[in-house]
Amino acid sequence: MANKPVLLDRWGQPVKRAALTEEVAAATLGGVRSPLSGHPGDGLNPIRLANILREADQGDPVRYLELAEVIEERDPHYLGVLGTRRRSVSQIEITVEAASDEAFDVEMANMVREWLDRDELSDELFDILDSIGKGYSFTEIIWDTSEGQWQPARLEWRDPRWFRFDRVNLATPMKLDDHGQEVPLEAFKFIYANVKAKSGLALRSGLARVAMWGWMFKAFTQRDWAIFSQTYGQPLRLGKWGAGASEADKNTLFDAVANIAGDCAAIIPESMSIDFVETSNVGASADLYEKRADWLDKQISKAVLGQTATTDAVTGGLGSGKEHRQVQEDIERADANALAAILNRDLIRPWIQLEHGPQKRYPRLKIGRPEPEDLKQIADALGVLVPIGLQVSESEIRAKFGFADPKPGDRILMASKPDITPPAASVGTAGTETAPQSKFEYRLNTLPPKSGVLAPQAEQSPSEAISGAEPVDALTAQLQEAAKPAVAAMIAQVEIMLESAGSIEELREMFFAAYPNLDASAIGRAIADAMEAADAGGRALAETTSG
Known part of the structure; x- marks a missing residue:
């Protein structure tokens, strides 16, 4: 019996079937793949941020990835717009196209469709789209062979800190083994997603690189705003002591003035007094910090969503309508196409090859919202083209209009035969004139229970x-x-x-x-x-x- 051909992945690595059912990149608390993360965002300044990004450019992305995680946790605006972009794609309906109408191709497509009908799929796709922020993501495929066939049991997100890129080209993904050595990814074991915000290396294509600068500057603004509010948000407390006050009396008065803001109460001798001095332009000065923080948020919205109308725009503003929504739809469509291509490459094709061997054609996933069609225009076109001989599939037209195929026994709405009698009025049996019949009138007919054909009209035989x-x-x-x-x-x-x-x-x-x-x-x-x-x-x- 001839041996099965050796399967190779896209990187040229041979497939080892025995290892595919095991988890090879799970977290280990005391090992190389630790779930504990650092916090490089503490005390961040422009020099430290530049060094973090430069390390990532040279192939050491750990601090960059940790900082990308930090800004998602600390910046509500960035978390919101990035989550919106990821969820808008992860919840779109997925369709499967068979490679052809042949029975085997249809069988493979149905196999994929059945697997996609899982409640966990939306969360798994959301994790794969972590690559939008960080530039890339890794998802381990846990294969199941318990029923004698290959099938993905689940898709597990893996921390990108546990992976590296080949130091020769900084493009080929590598995995850290249990000893911290960089080794090639196991074939047919990982979904490597790289949804790019810009062309170039995956290490430099994530939106987080842009968001880091905006978050740092906004953190500076918010810190200054907090100091300003603490200093000028309350009136100036001015303590006065009387003549002959001792040092102990002065210290008592100072403690009362210093603590009155937090305690809202103080005790001083009768000979002393406290005055509150209001600042007239505090509100105008505070607006500067708010405007700067809002401006930085708008820049993040533009980078992540391509527009600001859905998050920041003022109602009624110029360009806040459907044009901004179209920009968001364009980005959504691009993300959906990229995700479908990734799944077809790293999941569907390996699955079919493991189950049925290499094929010339494979079923294809398609992710996208259906394009709206002008049904009235289609109906008008059919009314002109069909009478002159154009042949159109009835099932296709029913699908466009959302009509189901009629079943035997259903009452059918249909056009009657045209009346070819002259349009002149005719005399009825009682001598009264009756109006001519219309050329086309709709009536209800029935299909025979078995044949499924329109019932013939009762006509007089010759x-x-x-x-x-x-x-x-x-x-x-x-x-x-x-x-x-x-x-x-x-x-x-x-x-x-x-x-x-x-x-x-x-x-x-x-x-x-x-x-x-x-x-x-x-x-x-x-x-x-x-x-x-x-x-x-x-x-x-x-x-x-x-x-």
């Missing part, structure tokens, strides 16, 4: 039409019945064209498009039969008269 009639009249009725379908179909088609055409020229083009080679054979046969019947009827009538 034998019933000629029973009891004179021979010539009977032949005439029979010939009319034979010619009726051909004439009715042609007249109905022409009437539809007359309704749809906007001019004589347009009607002419529609007529020649519908009847490039007009087939009059049916009408010709009916005329020939009529002439033959007329001759036979005349002979029969002559014989009857002479007899």
